[in-house]
Amino acid sequence: MEAPAIFTEAEAYQRSFNPQEYLKAFYTLSDSQGQPNTFLIKSLKSLHKMFSLEGLSGQTLVDVGCGPTIYQLLSACEHFQEILALDYTDQNRRELQKWLKNEAGAFDWSPVVKYVCELEGDREKWAEKEENMRKKVKQVLKCDVTKANPTEPVSLPPADCLLSTLCLEGACKDLATFRSALRNIGALVKPGGHLVLLTVLRETYYAFGNQVFSCLYLERSDVEEAVRAAGFDVRFSEVQPHPPGDIRADCDAVLSLVARRRDPGTG
Numbered sequence: 001m002e003a004p005a006i007f008t009e010a011e012a013y014q015r016s017f018n019p020q021e022y023l024k025a026f027y028t029l030s031d032s033q034g035q036p037n038t039f040l041i042k043s044l045k046s047l048h049k050m051f052s053l054e055g056l057s058g059q060t061l062v063d064v065g066c067g068p069t070i071y072q073l074l075s076a077c078e079h080f081q082e083i084l085a086l087d088y089t090d091q092n093r094r095e096l097q098k099w100l101k102n103e104a105g106a107f108d109w110s111p112v113v114k115y116v117c118e119l120e121g122d123r124e125k126w127a128e129k130e131e132n133m134r135k136k137v138k139q140v141l142k143c144d145v146t147k148a149n150p151t152e153p154v155s156l157p158p159a160d161c162l163l164s165t166l167c168l169e170g171a172c173k174d175l176a177t178f179r180s181a182l183r184n185i186g187a188l189v190k191p192g193g194h195l196v197l198l199t200v201l202r203e204t205y206y207a208f209g210n211q212v213f214s215c216l217y218l219e220r221s222d223v224e225e226a227v228r229a230a231g232f233d234v235r236f237s238e239v240q241p242h243p244p245g246d247i248r249a250d251c252d253a254v255l256s257l258v259a260r261r262r263d264p265g266t267g
């Protein structure tokens, strides 16, 4: 398998990203052979760790490039009162809404929710957590991270926290676009507010069903420098290796990062 010849930007997602296939390939706790999904488990542990850091709480959290998933919000939702979920593609927002509205055919997140409840100390609270999450997600909106105002024509009040998992490296064809997308989404958070990122490193593609999507090849330093240049101070940064042999992607590590937005007045 190799990366597509032309980088798959937003319109390719709208045209061919199949949310159900994506969920099946990446978001069950174990695969069809019963092997644990270590990528997902590590992501859940990292998110739990990052959202346990001091100061990661407040009124609103915005999730950029949410896709059809909720795993990234499970730890976050304990610390914020309201959540806004943003994504470019209609079908991903629709799939997320299906779960939020408890509609028939929605993806079954309960094994993942139970796992996160266990990390938080009480597996039995999973149904309460699902209910809580459904109440907290107030809006699901279209966004484009390449736009100066990603939610144009809607202007959002700045949030206390911005979360983005596995989005920018798929949405940005080169480092200049990645850096400018970080500035665009960075403006959605208040000075003093936080940015929480989960980013794959050294990946050029990921695949599921019969689709292959491009990924911007990033080193840890590329991400950290872009975060600083977007006006944030890095508070936490951790790289976890991803073992070779995963047929779904050629990623070699995952970066978990938390940064705080500087007051523009303080440079």
Ligand SMILES: C[S@@+](CC[C@H](N)C(=O)[O-])C[C@H]1O[C@@H](n2cnc3c(N)ncnc32)[C@H](O)[C@@H]1O
Pocket (backbone or CB within 6 Å): 009, 010, 013, 017, 064, 065, 066, 067, 068, 069, 072, 086, 087, 088, 089, 092, 143, 144, 145, 146, 164, 165, 166, 167, 168, 170, 171
């Ligand atoms: C790999 S999925 C990640 C979904 C989810 N955050 C996760 O952790 O699994 C990448 C997401 O980025 C979205 N996306 C791609 N280009 C975008 C853009 N220009 N602006 C906003 N979202 C975009 C896609 O629609 C897709 O949902």
